[in-house]
Amino acid sequence: MAEKTTRRNFLITSVAAAGGIVGANSLQQNSVSTTPMPERVLGRTGVKVPIFGLGGASSKTPLDKEDREGDAVAIIEKALELGVRYFDTAANYGSSEAHFGKVLPSYRSQIFLATKTDKRDRDGAWRELERSLKRLNTDYLDLWQLHSVAYPEQLDTIFSKSGAIQALEEAIQQKLVRFTGITGHHDPKVIIEGLRRYPFHTTLIPVNAVEKNHPQPFFPPVLLEAQKQNVGVIAMKVPAYGKLFQAGALRGMQQAMGYTLSQSGVHCCVIAADDPKQLEENVKVASTFKPLSNTQLAEIEKLTAKIWQDSTFYRAWA
Numbered sequence: 001m002a003e004k005t006t007r008r009n010f011l012i013t014s015v016a017a018a019g020g021i022v023g024a025n026s027l028q029q030n031s032v033s034t035t036p037m038p039e040r041v042l043g044r045t046g047v048k049v050p051i052f053g054l055g056g057a058s059s060k061t062p063l064d065k066e067d068r069e070g071d072a073v074a075i076i077e078k079a080l081e082l083g084v085r086y087f088d089t090a091a092n093y094g095s096s097e098a099h100f101g102k103v104l105p106s107y108r109s110q111i112f113l114a115t116k117t118d119k120r121d122r123d124g125a126w127r128e129l130e131r132s133l134k135r136l137n138t139d140y141l142d143l144w145q146l147h148s149v150a151y152p153e154q155l156d157t158i159f160s161k162s163g164a165i166q167a168l169e170e171a172i173q174q175k176l177v178r179f180t181g182i183t184g185h186h187d188p189k190v191i192i193e194g195l196r197r198y199p200f201h202t203t204l205i206p207v208n209a210v211e212k213n214h215p216q217p218f219f220p221p222v223l224l225e226a227q228k229q230n231v232g233v234i235a236m237k238v239p240a241y242g243k244l245f246q247a248g249a250l251r252g253m254q255q256a257m258g259y260t261l262s263q264s265g266v267h268c269c270v271i272a273a274d275d276p277k278q279l280e281e282n283v284k285v286a287s288t289f290k291p292l293s294n295t296q297l298a299e300i301e302k303l304t305a306k307i308w309q310d311s312t313f314y315r316a317w318a
Contacts, residue, residue, distance in 0.1 A: 037083055037287050040267045042112075043232030045179050045201050047142075049112050051261055051268045052286035053086025053234070054079045054279070056096035058272035059241055064094035071275070072099035078276040080107055082283045088204075088234070088270040089136075090116035090147055091128045097135035105137040113138065114234075116147035116183060117164065120157040125167035129176065143202060144168060144177040146194075150186035150318035155194055165198060185237060186318045188218045192225045200231060206314065207235035207266055209244060209259045209300045213308035214315070223265035235260045235269035243311040249303050253285045259300045262292040 037050040054076070055063075062068035063075060076099065079087075087104060089096040097115060104111060113136065117128040133139065146164060149155065158164045171177040181202035182194045191203060203226055205218045212219070226233050239245065239256045250256055260269050273279035292300075304311065 042267050044230040045232055049086045049268050053270040054084050055270040055272040056089030057093040060274045061272040064096040066095040075273050076103040086112045088114045091132050101135050101137040112142045114143035116145040118147040120164050122162050122166040125164040141177045143179045145181035145183050147183055149184045185314045188222050191222050195225050202232040204234040206237040207260045208238050209304040210308040210311040212301050213305050214312050227265045233266050235266050238269050238271050240311040249307050255300055257285050258292050
């Protein structure tokens with residue numbers, strides 16, 4: 001068994017690592033922009049979060065690339081200037097946690113920081129938690145999530161006596177983690193079963209305009225289960241890595257994000273950015289968001305009806 005790590009151990013580690021934080025002179029805690037963005041309460045966490053958060057990985061973003069620290073830092077700093085307060089990453093997102101850990105510690109009390117583990121056993125999850133806290137230069141997480149849960153057998157392992165759920169519970173008891181969540185983009189039935197087995201605070205699932213055309217969509221089924229339990233819902237794969245913007249489909253993020261955030265039960269979405277300009281455009285869309293009408297939602301679904309098979313590629317990731 002891995003040694004049961006205490007909060008004191010992590011505090012010592014975090015202080016020792018703090019020397020690597022970027023921008024101690026140029027970035028001040030009160031410099032975070034007050035750019036208004038609509039906020040929603042993230043389920044029973046009781047925490048208000050902006051409807052848009054910065055995702056820590058994608059095919060083109062520098063945020064998870066080891067050799068692009070400067071570009072990654074520029075995006076994270078721009079996010080803070082624009083009023084982004086929700087930051088999402090994962091232990092297996094390349095260098096994402098390390099890049100976030102260069103900038104975010106100076107703003108720790110003002111942000112909501114989420115990461116994930118794809119380990120299914122207690123000891124493996126604990127080792128990843130320790131590594132995540134070190135890389136993020138923090139002594140606690142706002143949200144720790146079981147990452148990419150795809151099969152019923154994984155749930156059985158997670159909820160076994162030596163499963164990862166033990167690590168999540170111990171981490172909460174030691175105040176290393178405030179809230180827990182489950183994520184997945186493979187099988188909605190598995191996520192629903194996970195929510196029924198354990199009182200997770202949040203779930204992170206695909207919510208986009210092609211999911212509705214899939215024969216086994218994540219919503220409304222997962223959203224309905226989440227609403228029953230007041231689980232916070234974070235949407236991912238909003239533009240499906242840009243595949244929703246192909247010829248004849250959606251015109252841009254206004255439609256993609258508008259569709260996602262107009263779904264009943266969705267509290268916020270996380271999207272990565274390729275550069276500061278793209279991030280600024282996404283924040284502008286979020287800041288001017290108004291719920292779409294049923295007619296507008298139906299029109300968007302019609303536009304994506306012929307591209308759902310190409311655009312739900314993430315269903316094969318397991």
